[in-house]
Amino acid sequence: MPGKVGLSVCPNLLGHLAKDVKCIIVTGTNGKTTTSRMIEQTLIDAGVTYFCNKSGANMMNGITTEFAMNSTLSGKPKCEYALIECDEAAFKTVSKYVDADCVLATNVFRDQLDRYGEITHTLDNIRIGIQNSKNAVVCLNADCSLTASLREEIPNEIVLYGVNLPIYKEHIKESSDAPYCIHCKHEYEYEYITFGHLGKYRCPNCGYERPEPDIAVTDVIVSDANHSEIEITMGGEKRKATINLPGGYNIYNGVAAVTVAKVMGFPAETAVGALATFECGFGRMEKFMLGGAETRMILIKNPAGCNQVLNFLSNIDEKSMFVVCLNDNYADGRDISWIWDVDFESLQRIEENLTGVLVSGIRADEMAMRFKYAGIPEEKIRVIKDYEKLIDEFTAQDAPVYIMPTYTAMMDLRAIVSKKFGYKNFWE
Amino acid sequence: MENYTINICHLYPDLLNLYGDNGNIICMKSRLEKRGISCNVTGLSVGDKLEADKFDLFFIGGGQDFEQDVLLKDADLNKKDEIKRAMEAGKVFLCICGGYQILGKYYKTWDGKELEFMGLIDFYTEGHNERMIGNYMFECDALGGDYIVGFENHSGKTFLGDGINPIGKVVTGGGNNGIDGMEGLHYKNVFGAYCHGPMLPKNPKFCDLLLQTALDVKYGEGTVTLAPIDDTLENNAHNYMVNRLSK
Numbered sequence: 221m222p223g224k225v226g227l228s229v230c231p232n233l234l235g236h237l238a239k240d241v242k243c244i245i246v247t248g249t250n251g252k253t254t255t256s257r258m259i260e261q262t263l264i265d266a267g268v269t270y271f272c273n274k275s276g277a278n279m280m281n282g283i284t285t286e287f288a289m290n291s292t293l294s295g296k297p298k299c300e301y302a303l304i305e306c307d308e309a310a311f312k313t314v315s316k317y318v319d320a321d322c323v324l325a326t327n328v329f330r331d332q333l334d335r336y337g338e339i340t341h342t343l344d345n346i347r348i349g350i351q352n353s354k355n356a357v358v359c360l361n362a363d364c365s366l367t368a369s370l371r372e373e374i375p376n377e378i379v380l381y382g383v384n385l386p387i388y389k390e391h392i393k394e395s396s397d398a399p400y401c402i403h404c405k406h407e408y409e410y411e412y413i414t415f416g417h418l419g420k421y422r423c424p425n426c427g428y429e430r431p432e433p434d435i436a437v438t439d440v441i442v443s444d445a446n447h448s449e450i451e452i453t454m455g456g457e458k459r460k461a462t463i464n465l466p467g468g469y470n471i472y473n474g475v476a477a478v479t480v481a482k483v484m485g486f487p488a489e490t491a492v493g494a495l496a497t498f499e500c501g502f503g504r505m506e507k508f509m510l511g512g513a514e515t516r517m518i519l520i521k522n523p524a525g526c527n528q529v530l531n532f533l534s535n536i537d538e539k540s541m542f543v544v545c546l547n548d549n550y551a552d553g554r555d556i557s558w559i560w561d562v563d564f565e566s567l568q569r570i571e572e573n574l575t576g577v578l579v580s581g582i583r584a585d586e587m588a589m590r591f592k593y594a595g596i597p598e599e600k601i602r603v604i605k606d607y608e609k610l611i612d613e614f615t616a617q618d619a620p621v622y623i624m625p626t627y628t629a630m631m632d633l634r635a636i637v638s639k640k641f642g643y644k645n646f647w648e
Numbered sequence: 649m650e651n652y653t654i655n656i657c658h659l660y661p662d663l664l665n666l667y668g669d670n671g672n673i674i675c676m677k678s679r680l681e682k683r684g685i686s687c688n689v690t691g692l693s694v695g696d697k698l699e700a701d702k703f704d705l706f707f708i709g710g711g712q713d714f715e716q717d718v719l720l721k722d723a724d725l726n727k728k729d730e731i732k733r734a735m736e737a738g739k740v741f742l743c744i745c746g747g748y749q750i751l752g753k754y755y756k757t758w759d760g761k762e763l764e765f766m767g768l769i770d771f772y773t774e775g776h777n778e779r780m781i782g783n784y785m786f787e788c789d790a791l792g793g794d795y796i797v798g799f800e801n802h803s804g805k806t807f808l809g810d811g812i813n814p815i816g817k818v819v820t821g822g823g824n825n826g827i828d829g830m831e832g833l834h835y836k837n838v839f840g841a842y843c844h845g846p847m848l849p850k851n852p853k854f855c856d857l858l859l860q861t862a863l864d865v866k867y868g869e870g871t872v873t874l875a876p877i878d879d880t881l882e883n884n885a886h887n888y889m890v891n892r893l894s895k
C-alpha cells in the first residue's frame with residue numbers, strides 16, 4: 221500500500237500534501253459515505269477540481285494514499301478540493317496533519333463496540349479531532365444530543381443543521397442510544413423523535429436542549445420507497461429538494477451535505493440540485509441487475525443503521541427476497557451481538573411478501589437463528605454459506621432482491637459478482 | 649392442562665442494554681411459549697420500586713460506565729433490599745457483565761478510586777487498562793461441564809470471595825480475570841457471567857436450565873417439565889462456535 225510506505229518514510233507526509241488543498245472532512249457514526257457522495261456531486265456540478273477517498277478507505281493509511289495519488293511528485297496538489305470521509309477514531313489522528321476548512325459530524329450512535337468502545341469514547345474522539353481543526357467551520361447535527369453537545373467546548377465557528385419535524389408517522393421500536401442527559405444524566409423529554417435518539421430533546425433538569433438549527437428541513441412532502449421530497453429552510457429562504465434515495469436517514473444526509481456546501485461557499489441551487497442526481501455510494505442502496513433479478517445492496521454495520529434500513533424494507537409493498545451476509549472479521553466488528561438490537565421482528569408485517577430469507581457469511585448460523593426468533597417461519601429461512609451458490613439461488617428467481625452484507629461480506633460478494641457478471645469497476 | 653406462568657423482571661432495560669441483551673429476553677419468552685407456558689416481561693428502571701414477590705426470574709444486562717452512577721443511586725433506594733431477598737429465597741437471576749459486577753462489593757478503577765457496588769455477594773472487580781475481548785468459551789458446572797459460547801468485552805477483572813463458586817471454567821478467553829481460569833459466578837440460583845449480548849439463544853440448554861429452575865422454584869420440583877423442542881438452528885450456531893474455538 222502506498223499509504224503505508226508514505227507514512228513510514230515521512231510521518232508528516234499527509235500534512236505536507238494537504239497544505240494547499242481546501243479540505244472537507246466528514247465524520248460521525250452513520251451517513252458518512254452517502255453524505256460524501258452528495259457533497260461530491262456538488263463539487264462536480266460546481267466544476268471544481270477535487271479528489272476524495274472511496275471504497276471505505278477512511279482510515280489514516282487510505283487517506284494518505286489518496287492525497288499522495290493526487291499530488292505531483294514534488295508534493296504539489298493536483299486538485300483544489302479534498303473531500304475526506306474519515307472514521308471517527310482516525311479523525312483524531314488525521315486532523316493532526318490535515319488543516320480542514322470544514323468538518324462535518326453527522327451523528328454518534330453505538331457502533332462496533334469492540335473497535336470503538338463506548339459511545340462517549342466516540343464522542344471524545346470527534347471532540348479531539350475538532351480541537352485539532354482550529355481553522356475549520358464545524359457543521360453539527362442539532363438533533364443528536366451527543367453531537368450537538370460538542371459545540372459547547374470548541375471555539376470554532378459552528379453551523380447547525382436538523383430536521384424540524386418527525387419524519388415518519390410510525391416508526392419501528394428501537395432503543396435509544398442516548399436516553400440520558402449528557403450533562404446531568406437526567407432523562408430527556410422529546411417533543412418529537414425522527415429516529416433513534418435524534419429529535420427535539422430537552423433535559424427537564426438542567427435545561428440542556430436541542431439548539432435551533434441554522435439550516436433545517438422544514439417539511440417532508442413525500443417519502444416513499446424510491447426517494448424523498450423535502451423543504452429546506454436556510455437564511456429565511458425556503459427551497460424544495462428531491463433526494464434520490466429513500467429513507468429518513470438520507471434526509472439527514474441531504475441537509476448535512478447542503479450545510480457543508482453552504483459553508484464552503486457553493487451556491488444553494490447547486491447543493492440542493494446535487495441531492496437529486498448524485499450517485500449513491502458503495503453498498504448504500506446501490507442498484508444493479510444480476511441475471512433477471514433487480515438487486516439492491518445495502519451495507520449493514522450497526523443497530524441504528526440497520527433499523528433504518530428495516531424501516532424502509534418493512535414498508536415495501538411487493539414480493540421480494542432478502543439476503544443477509546453476516547461476517548465477524550475485524551472490519552465488520554467481531555462482536556455480532558448487535559443483530560439482537562435490530563427490530564427484525566418488524567419483517568413479520570411483510571412476511572407474506574417475503575419469497576425467502578437467505579443467510580450467509582461467517583456467522584450465518586447465528587443470523588438464521590435471529591430470524592427464527594424474530595418470527596420468520598423456519599421454512600423461509602435458508603443458510604447458504606457458499607457465495608457462488610447463494611448468488612445462483614437469488615438470481616434464479618424474479619422478485620427484487622435486497623442484499624444486506626456487513627463490510628467484508630460485501631467485499632467478498634462484489635468480487636464474485638464482478639467475475640460472474642462481468643461488472644467492471646465494481647470496486648470504484 | 650393447568651396454566652403456568654413465568655414472570656420475568658428485566659432490570660434497567662433502558663440503561664443496561666448495551667450489547668444486544670434483549671436477545672436473552674426474546675429467547676426465554678419464546679422458549680416458554682413454545683411449551684405452552686405463559687411469560688410476562690416487566691421492565692423496571694430508575695424510579696420504579698421493585699416488589700420481588702411478583703417475579704420468578706430476574707435479568708440484568710451490561711451497560712456503559714456513563715450510566716452506572718444513575719443506576720447505583722436508584723438501586724440503593726428502590727431495589728437492593730428486594731433483590732437481596734429474592735436471591736436468598738432461591739429465585740433465578742441471570743446477570744451479565746456490568747449487571748454481574750454491580751452485585752459485588754465494589755469496583756476499583758485503575759487509578760485507585762473505589763466505586764461502591766450493591767455488595768450482595770462476596771466478590772469485587774478491579775479495572776485494568778487492557779481489555780479482555782473476543783469470542784470465548786467455558787465449561788458450565790451447572791450443565792455438567794457442557795460448553796457455553798459467547799463474546800466477552802470487559803476491562804474489569806473480577807475476583808470471587810472464599811466459598812463463592814464460579815459459573816464454570818474458561819476453555820478459551822479471559823473469563824473473570826484472565827488469571828485463575830474461572831468465569832462468572834454461581835450462588836444459589838444466581839448466575840453471573842461476562843458472556844454479553846445474546847448468551848441464551850445459542851446456548852439453549854443453559855436457557856432451559858434457567859427456565860426449568862424458575863418453574864421448579866415456583867411450582868415445586870417435578871410439577872412442570874419443559875418438553876423438548878426443535879433446536880436445529882440453535883445447535884448449529886452453538887456448534888459452529890464450539891468448533892471454531894476448539895481449534
Ligand SMILES: [Zn+2]
Pocket residue numbers: 401402403404405406423424425426427428
Ligand atoms: Zn441535563
